[in-house]
Amino acid sequence: MQRTFIFCLTFLLLFGIINVNDAAVEVGFVYLGEKGPFTSPALEFAEKAFQTTQLAKNALKSNTFKQYGVVWWHEGDSDPGELSAAEIDAFVDYAESGGAVLLTGWAIRYATPMGLEKAEARAFGPTAADGINVGITVLKETLELGLVEGLENIDGKAPQVDDRIQVNSTGFPKSGDYYDKIWKDFITLANAWGPPANDWGDRIAAFGYWEAGDGKVFNMNWRLPNYHKNNEDIEQLEQLTENVINWLASESEFADVSPGGKLPIVWGNLKNQK
Numbered sequence: 001m002q003r004t005f006i007f008c009l010t011f012l013l014l015f016g017i018i019n020v021n022d023a024a025v026e027v028g029f030v031y032l033g034e035k036g037p038f039t040s041p042a043l044e045f046a047e048k049a050f051q052t053t054q055l056a057k058n059a060l061k062s063n064t065f066k067q068y069g070v071v072w073w074h075e076g077d078s079d080p081g082e083l084s085a086a087e088i089d090a091f092v093d094y095a096e097s098g099g100a101v102l103l104t105g106w107a108i109r110y111a112t113p114m115g116l117e118k119a120e121a122r123a124f125g126p127t128a129a130d131g132i133n134v135g136i137t138v139l140k141e142t143l144e145l146g147l148v149e150g151l152e153n154i155d156g157k158a159p160q161v162d163d164r165i166q167v168n169s170t171g172f173p174k175s176g177d178y179y180d181k182i183w184k185d186f187i188t189l190a191n192a193w194g195p196p197a198n199d200w201g202d203r204i205a206a207f208g209y210w211e212a213g214d215g216k217v218f219n220m221n222w223r224l225p226n227y228h229k230n231n232e233d234i235e236q237l238e239q240l241t242e243n244v245i246n247w248l249a250s251e252s253e254f255a256d257v258s259p260g261g262k263l264p265i266v267w268g269n270l271k272n273q274k
Contacts, residue, residue: 024050025050025051025070025255026050026053026067026068026069026070026256027051027052027068027069027245028052028055028067028070028072029046029074030054030060030107031043031054031073032081033077033078033079033080033106034078036076036126037128037228038105038174038227038228039074039075039076039105039173042074042076042104042105045238049245053068055071060083062089062090065090065254066097068099068254069099069249070099070101070248070249070255071091071099071100072101072102073103073104074105075104075174076104076105076106076126076174076175076226077173077174078106079106079123079174088110088113091114092114094215095212096214098214098215098253099253100215100218100248100249100254100255101212101215101217101218102244103221104219104225104241105175105225106123106176108121108175108176108177108219109123111217111219117178117185117186117210118184119183121178122178123174123175124174124175124176125174125175126171126172126174126175128230129171130170130171130172131170132223133168133169133170133195134166134167134193134194135154135164135165135167135193135236136190136191136192136240137163137193137201137206138153138160138161138162138164138165139189139190139191141190143159143160145189146243146246147189147240147243147244148165149239149243150239151165151243154166165240166233166236167224167226167233167237167240168194168223168224168233169230169233170232171226171230171231172222172223173225173227173228175221175222176221177204177205177221177222178204179203179204180203181203183205185210186205186210187209188202188205188207188208189209190206191204191205192204206220206224207220214253215252215253218244220241220244224237225237225241
């Protein structure tokens with residue numbers, strides 16, 4: 001029975017009835033603070049790039065989250081305040097059940113109440129313009145996971161290990177970081193670079209993730225997730241975000257595969273039956 005299932009799945013993949021790469025990732029987008037100039041364009045991008053549903057505060061429930069391959073929580077303009085224990089537990093249960101959460105902007109602060117870190121993230125922003133260019137330094141893992149596909153390094157070439165990729169030309173959202181490696185369980189997938197230190201090495205992780213049960217909570221913050229109209233590198237940032245969400249969806253037990261016809265298949269179920 002299992003061999004028959006694998007054969008049928010292989011046939012569907014080979015003949016294009018199911019196209020995993022072209023699947024529309026279902027994203028649940030969360031923001032709880034102000035919908036200002038740092039948050040609104042992130043939501044607009046998500047709606048353009050993915051099959052996105054905006055989730056209100058009363059939708060912060062594990063069963064609701066499990067309808068989405070990725071839950072993206074972005075706070076770019078303000079601090080939305082404390083969440084209830086039940087709301088925090090909803091994110092944790094979704095991730096531990098095999099889901100994928102992306103935290104950008106000041107949503108980083110909730111990694112601590114989620115139990116992912118004991119340290120508290122430092123806070124800063126928002127600042128609309130300061131003329132400082134920043135980006136990431138590519139690691140071997142960054143390349144291997146396809147997180148910089150379609151991006152250019154600062155010399156306009158395809159990125160290689162140790163190359164720098166600029167994703168923000170000025171300013172930064174309401175955001176934070178675990179400066180000077182105060183995190184304990186974070187898995188870094190790219191380092192940060194930019195003035196005044198010019199090369200932060202691994203003192204400020206550009207992005208990476210925490211393992212949470214069977215799932216992941218991904219964090220991209222510091223000055224990076226600046227979807228503001230002032231950012232002249234917005235296309236690079238959007239491509240990076242798309243790569244991250246596509247990779248997270250490929251890791252999520254709740255990501256759907258959209259077939260070429262009208263045969264919806266839950267990719268998580270397929271993965272479990274390999």
